[in-house]
Amino acid sequence: MEESEGRLSKLVAVIACIAMTLFYVSILYAPTLILRLPPPQSYENFMIRRFICAAVWSVASVIFCAFVLPITGGEASYSFGVYGIRSDHFAPVTEELVFRACMIPLLLCGGFKAYNVIFLCPTFFSLAHLNHMMEIYSRHNYSLLKASLVVGLQLGYTVIFGSYASFLFIRTGWWSIC
Template sequence: MEGEGGVSKSVAVIACTAMTLFYVAILYSPTLILRLPPPSSLKNFMIRRFICAVISSIVSVVFCALILPMRSWEVPLLFGAYGIRMDHIWHAVVFPLSLTSLMYAGSLVLKSLLLVNSWKEYKSMDGGLSFNCIKHLPQKFLGWMISIASDILAWRNYVVAPLTEELVFRACMIPLLLCGGFKTYTVVFLCPIFFSLAHLNHSMEFYSRQNCSLLKAFMAVGLQLGYTVIFGFYASFLFIRTGHLVAPLIAHIFCNFMGLPVLFSRRSGMVTVAFIAGVVGFVWLLFPLTCPDLYNDRTDHCRCWHGYCAWN
């Protein structure tokens, strides 16, 4: 496929806007268009949305493939355009995950302190560390894993939402914008705008469900939008630098699991120190751990789709 002159900037922006609107609109199609009765439970409601999100992702992938100037429809080349690759897969998992965890150094330290305190309280109540306690640890861990696997909200936060959003807002949109002639830095800052617009519908849902003021709803969603924009910058950066979809995907799952980073704690100053050290480490390692040479066999003078060999 060619990376120059295949798509105009206006076509790329219109296509990205259309995919954004379709990703949101299809979520409401079961009741507004198909006239289906309201779901009887949260599980049925979420399953409907899962199906809609998957359909939206498939349509966006096909729509994007028809617009992109593909030279060949071979499966490896087609998947590679979306960053779906098996080569350097461990690099694309370990390095971005390690980099992302640095921003959560304060959160990880706080969780460790809480775990140690609860462990000390348990030991003081039980009179020491018994063999039965150690023996039941695997069972407790297995029970925790089963509870997570059976939680419909966990499937949304850790599977469906990250996978479909990264497919649409990174794998589909970034190649279109790059092919449209936008510079890599422009794409990093432009792509999250579409990503944040797709979350505007949460303001009305929050307003209708919580029965709160419209101002409070917009403030809550404004905080969420700010977070999604910042994460969108980072995810787009990872995708362009590595050429791997799994890189922003694993970061997305980890961020959803951790929530907002903890900046400080009244219990211990170690949390603040860890957060600052994590931020410093993140900035220091951001470019070295996302160096294109770590994720691709050859980057010199290549006709790579994601533009990493043109990155300065």
């Protein structure tokens, strides 16, 4: 894995990833808190609303990254390839798109070493799941300790899986835009 010298500062890359993490979680609550829509009446409606919100932020993240990343390839296939969207394999969706396809190029172009990125992106991804602790605590009436243990387990396996998936994403070589 050849390392990129980067054209973004590390600070800009990290700030962009933190902002994407916060907005990804925040948009899930936007219909109720910002748009003042009533809470969904069924679990199915709840999941549809979440899917729509995640899809909206995923598209917004790609657009955001297109402005921040130094993508200089003129062809659309090259630009999509930066995000891991290629015709020769399945494209990542929502969380994969935001937390891997957008964040990995940002951090690599920010000058981070690939081995740091392999653990940093999944950390952002796992931290985005902290909101589940309050949902489990309040909605399911779990104790704070039990909610912490459930979410802690989730954070652990998202970091492990995310590290492996980030390693695979970096190994494709499409991140070498900087």
